[in-house]
Structure formats: C-alpha cells, structure tokens
Amino acid sequence: MYKITSKMVAMLLLATAVALAACRSDKESTWKYADRFVSKVYINTNLSIFPGQNVVIQGRGFQQGDTAVFENEYLKLEYPLVEINDYSAQFVVTEDIKRGLYDFYIAREEALQKICRIDVWITEEFEVPERAGYNLRGAVFCEKTGLAGVEVSDGFAHTVTDENGFYWLASEKQNGYVWISLPSGYMPTTGANAAPGYWASIATDTTVSEQCNFELRKVNNLNHTIIFGADLHLANRDSSNRDMTQFQEGFMTDTQALTTSYGLDNTYAIMLGDLTWDRYWYTQKYNPLNYYNTVKNYPVPMFNAMGNHDNDCYQVGDEAGEAYYKSVFGPNYYSFNIGDVHYIVLDNIIWRNPGASEGVMGERTFSRTLTQVQFEWLAYDLSLIKDKSKPLFICLHCPLYNSYNSSFTVKYATTGTRSTADIEELLSPFKNVHIVSGHTHYNNELVVSESIMEHNTAAVCECWWWGGKYSGRGICADGSPAGFAVFEIKGSDIEWYYKGSNCDRNEQFRSYDMNTVKEYLSNYIDLLNHQTDPARDTAGDDYGALGSNVVYINVWNYDPQWSITVTENNIQLPVNRVFDRDPLHTICYDIPRLQNGGDLVGASSSIRNPHMFCVQASSSTSTLDITVTDRFGHTYTERMTRPKAYNIQMK
Numbered sequence: 001m002y003k004i005t006s007k008m009v010a011m012l013l014l015a016t017a018v019a020l021a022a023c024r025s026d027k028e029s030t031w032k033y034a035d036r037f038v039s040k041v042y043i044n045t046n047l048s049i050f051p052g053q054n055v056v057i058q059g060r061g062f063q064q065g066d067t068a069v070f071e072n073e074y075l076k077l078e079y080p081l082v083e084i085n086d087y088s089a090q091f092v093v094t095e096d097i098k099r100g101l102y103d104f105y106i107a108r109e110e111a112l113q114k115i116c117r118i119d120v121w122i123t124e125e126f127e128v129p130e131r132a133g134y135n136l137r138g139a140v141f142c143e144k145t146g147l148a149g150v151e152v153s154d155g156f157a158h159t160v161t162d163e164n165g166f167y168w169l170a171s172e173k174q175n176g177y178v179w180i181s182l183p184s185g186y187m188p189t190t191g192a193n194a195a196p197g198y199w200a201s202i203a204t205d206t207t208v209s210e211q212c213n214f215e216l217r218k219v220n221n222l223n224h225t226i227i228f229g230a231d232l233h234l235a236n237r238d239s240s241n242r243d244m245t246q247f248q249e250g251f252m253t254d255t256q257a258l259t260t261s262y263g264l265d266n267t268y269a270i271m272l273g274d275l276t277w278d279r280y281w282y283t284q285k286y287n288p289l290n291y292y293n294t295v296k297n298y299p300v301p302m303f304n305a306m307g308n309h310d311n312d313c314y315q316v317g318d319e320a321g322e323a324y325y326k327s328v329f330g331p332n333y334y335s336f337n338i339g340d341v342h343y344i345v346l347d348n349i350i351w352r353n354p355g356a357s358e359g360v361m362g363e364r365t366f367s368r369t370l371t372q373v374q375f376e377w378l379a380y381d382l383s384l385i386k387d388k389s390k391p392l393f394i395c396l397h398c399p400l401y402n403s404y405n406s407s408f409t410v411k412y413a414t415t416g417t418r419s420t421a422d423i424e425e426l427l428s429p430f431k432n433v434h435i436v437s438g439h440t441h442y443n444n445e446l447v448v449s450e451s452i453m454e455h456n457t458a459a460v461c462e463c464w465w466w467g468g469k470y471s472g473r474g475i476c477a478d479g480s481p482a483g484f485a486v487f488e489i490k491g492s493d494i495e496w497y498y499k500g501s502n503c504d505r506n507e508q509f510r511s512y513d514m515n516t517v518k519e520y521l522s523n524y525i526d527l528l529n530h531q532t533d534p535a536r537d538t539a540g541d542d543y544g545a546l547g548s549n550v551v552y553i554n555v556w557n558y559d560p561q562w563s564i565t566v567t568e569n570n571i572q573l574p575v576n577r578v579f580d581r582d583p584l585h586t587i588c589y590d591i592p593r594l595q596n597g598g599d600l601v602g603a604s605s606s607i608r609n610p611h612m613f614c615v616q617a618s619s620s621t622s623t624l625d626i627t628v629t630d631r632f633g634h635t636y637t638e639r640m641t642r643p644k645a646y647n648i649q650m651k
Helices: 006-024 243-262 288-295 318-329 372-383 420-427 466-471 514-529 583-595
Strands: 039-042 046-049 054-060 067-071 076-080 088-092 100-108 111-122 136-142 151-153 158-160 166-169 177-180 186-188 199-201 214-218 223-229 267-271 302-304 334-338 341-345 392-395 433-437 444-447 452-456 483-490 493-500 510-513 550-554 563-568 571-573 576-580 609-616 624-629 635-640
Touching: 067 111, 076 088, 136 177, 158 166, 158 372, 223 243, 243 267, 243 288, 243 466, 243 483, 288 318, 302 341, 341 372, 372 420, 392 420, 444 609, 466 583, 510 514, 510 583, 510 635, 514 550, 514 583, 550 563, 550 624
Parallel strands: 046 111, 136 214, 223 267, 267 302, 341 392, 392 433, 433 452
Antiparallel strands: 039 054, 054 088, 067 076, 067 100, 100 111, 136 166, 151 158, 151 177, 177 199, 186 214, 223 483, 334 341, 444 452, 483 493, 510 550, 550 609, 563 571, 563 624, 576 609, 624 635
16 A cells, blocks of 8 residues: 655655746747646656666656656657556656756646656666565666665665665655765766765655666765855845845855866865755745756755755744755765765754744744754764774764853753764764864864864855945854855865955954954944844943953964964064954944844854954054964964054955
C-alpha cells in the first residue's frame, strides 16, 4: 500500500510551486495553453539521465495516454507515461535525447500543460542490478569506472559504494532526494554551480524501485580556496534598501574577481545561510528559487547551508518549513571532500513558527539545535573518517560558541538536546577542526581548544543592507565591513582572512582618535538615546566615560595569536583589549537610521565587541605607529596622524 507522510505532501506542494515559478520568466510557448489537468508536479530541473532510464515524475492527475514532452529549438521528443499511480508516473527516455535545455510539458490528446524548463545531462547507463528489499540503487563512477567507498545517503538511510561503485538503499524517501559525499579529487559532471549535482531527486513512492547514478570528473583540488559568505538576506527590495544592487556590485563583483585571481578550477564558495528573507518570499516574490536564478551563473561551485530565514514563513514545523528550500538546493545536511579536507554542512535550525497558515506569516521562531536524525547521520559521517589529524570543517548557520562578553570567555552558544556539547563530544577525536558559521552579522574568532576553532563570519548584508543604503558604506554592528571569509588551503596547511566587499585585502583594522569621535557624537547624544534597544545602556553617550587622548583600534578578525603594537615618539604604549562599540557604525547606520524614522533594535544597533583595543596617547597631536600582525605573520600598518578625522569616508 502506498505510504505518504505530511512531509511528502508539503514537499510536493512546495516543489510544484518551484517548478511553476521556474517557468514564469521563460519565453512563451507558441502552443496554446490548456487548462491545467495535472497538479503538484515535480521533476528535477537538473536532470541527469542515460538512454533507456526510467524517469519518475511526481504529481497528481496523470492518466493513461499522457505523454512527457521535451522540446527545444532542435528537438521535440515525446515519451508515453507508464506505471501511473495517484502520486507519480514514469517514462523511459530514448537515445534521441541530447544534452541541452528543454521546455517540459505533459500532453493529453491535443492539450499541453507546461511544467518547467529542464537542463538535461547525459550520463552513462552503468546499469546496477536490483536487490530484494532495496528500492534505491545506483552507481558512482568516473570515466566508466566505479568508485568504491563513496558515502551515499537519503538523509536517513546511508551506505557506501562497493568495489564496483554500486550502492543500494532501503529508503523511506522522506526527503525526496539522494546524495553522495563527493570524494576528494572529483566534482560532479552535472548541475549548475549554484546547485552542484551531488544530489538527485527521487520519487516519494516507496513502492517504486529507482536508479540514480552519479557521474564525476577528476579535478586537482588538493590546493584550493574557499569563500565563505553568510547572511545575504536578499529580498528584491531595491526600491527601499538597494539590496540586489548592493549584492551585485559588492559580493558578486568582488568574489568573482577573487575566484579569477585564485583560479576557477580550484576555488569554491560555501554560503552559510539566510540566503533569502522569509518574510519577503511572498510580498516581494523572492524565494529560494529566485535566489538560485540570481547566482546561477556564479563562476565556481557554490555549496549552501540553510539559515532560519530560508524557511517558509507560511509553514508550521521543521519539515514543512524547510521543504521549499530543499526542493531547490537539495540536502539541508550533507558532506563532501576537497583535497585533504572533509567538509560537513549542517542545519542547526529547527523551525517552529506557530500561528502560520497558508497566506499567514507565523511567529518565525526556531530552536538552535540538530534533529536527532541529523545528529545520528553526523556521527555516521564522522565514523567514516580514518585519519583524525586531517582538517575537518563544520559549516552551519548559527554559531556553536560565542565570546561577546566583557571577560571574552568562550561559552556555548546553543544548548539543549543535540547542541554544542553533543557536537563537541563527537568532534573530540579530531585534531584540526574548523567550525565556520554566520547568523550574528559580526566577526568572532574563537579558539575553543587546541583542536577546535570557530570562525563566526560577519554578514554580506551588514545590517540588512541599510548601512550601505544610508551612508554608501556597509558596516556591521561590530564595525566589520560587510564582507566574507577566505580560506587558502594547501594540503593540510590552512590560512584565512576576512575581506570586506570591495575593500583591499590588507584592510584588517581601523583606528579612531576618540577625541574627535567624542566631539562629533556629543551633538547626537539625545538622538542616540531615543531608541528601543535595551543593550544601548549609555543613555546615548557611548564614550562619555573615556578620558582625553584615547585611541581605539578595531581588529575585526582578531584571535589571541594576533599581536598589536603601538608606538608614540618611538616609545611603545600599552595596548589593552576592551569590550566596547565601534564608532564608525554609529555614523554609517545608527544616526541615519534614527534620522530616517527607524529604531535601533537587536543586532542592528552598534554592539560591544571583543576585538576592540585601546591605547592612551600623551597628547592630542602626537603621531602613532600602529602594527597589527595576524597569526600567520602577515603585518598591517598605519601611521596615525592626529587629530584624525572622524567621518564616513575614514580608513
């Protein structure tokens, strides 16, 4: 008997919306549209197939005599639907089909219903024999040779390929996809860079026995570069905060130039969630599919983690909330290997969102933890790693640790079932662990232990694109420029830096003459006090307690292995770490935000941060020589002539 869960229904409904939305911007067919006679239709729009393969299409309302139609300017191919049931149908592709982009239709007698556009990829047949008790099988191969030991999972069941590169899974098909953990030295031959073809859609019908093959190509990626971008919050709001324009002119332009400089063949991007902004999916018509179309021509492969704002605000609960995102980008947790590094992408958001219904946005609440199923998969994935000394990256949206406190103490950022402590225990055998996260919109480099370090990366969108809109300069609430992290990896050797969008790579700190800062801000104390953020506890006079001739230095990617030296008249001054706010954010965001009728609330208001440093100069006019050295020995310098101007353009 056919078994379908509420999750499957939600995914079918949402995936249908994806497929239909994909067609809206397509050129109109010359055929006359018929009334829609099939519904809830989903087929992978990046379709990897071999001639003779049975292809499953999900949907309701299929009838005997219906045909699947692929058409482009060169070909028109029609395939009769077979194995029709209440939720799916199948068709067999012939040798006539070629690699290319097709309009896809369902035909019934003289009527045609357009479904979507499909990018067809032709792969080897590599027929895998069926096995009793298994409803999902396939091959992982390169140049007609099977690859052994490759992890395969549907998110619940998992296995590794045998000596022939074959796999078999007894899948409940809850997620509607299957994926592989890309082995080192290989990349998919299929899929777009915005959604690499390491995963494939499957039918939700557990009675259907399917084959999904994965063809890979060899690459030399031992030495590679990873760009980490977090918190894009794209919502198609150019008319208000110019988000799309700022994204294209900032992150996209800057990182595409960077990928060219590093080399397209060994550069990758990992996006750390909040790619979209859930509350604007419907009002601005910008959802995960729209985001995919925004970045689909990115020059290097992009892997994605899911953020809280990538859940559907009209859906209650984790399974329904994440279904739309998964229908576009596939797995919300998975792993892959590049060079000597094993990368794991997690989804540590459990979507709650009570009060939501179709057309009604809920509370948009969530918990920061892993589901039990995901935690069990993580344990399995880690168990496959034999060499515990090689680099391991954990990539996720919400940070596992935080040190934004006056004592700079590293503390757990998530608690409860399957949170930081549980993950930390799983990671304990590994010697070189890097956790890379987003969500906070600020930078925080945390040395957790001798073997674990977390890089909490500031936001591409700074304060939801408003700083760039108000002042022309995107500054995060901790004073970091809007930007992204870059990791340069040579075998097991890793270096990293934070790069502000359209900033020079060597811009790693900013100094402030607090005499000029205090004088300027004295005119805005009443305005800054007129806000609703309880963390703004200075009555608007943020630096009133500072004496004369103090200099602040913000080193936004600081960790304890960095050093800061300051000399005045060849005399070295004591440098003290302080927990305080960054002044530039105040004039780029706080003041213009209030002047434009907004409030300072939550993470958008200037916040105290743990990467501020303070020196006491002897006079108001002395020149200071500042040298900042990172943990890799790279130095960044400034000769600070004082008084130093305090304005939006300052360096």
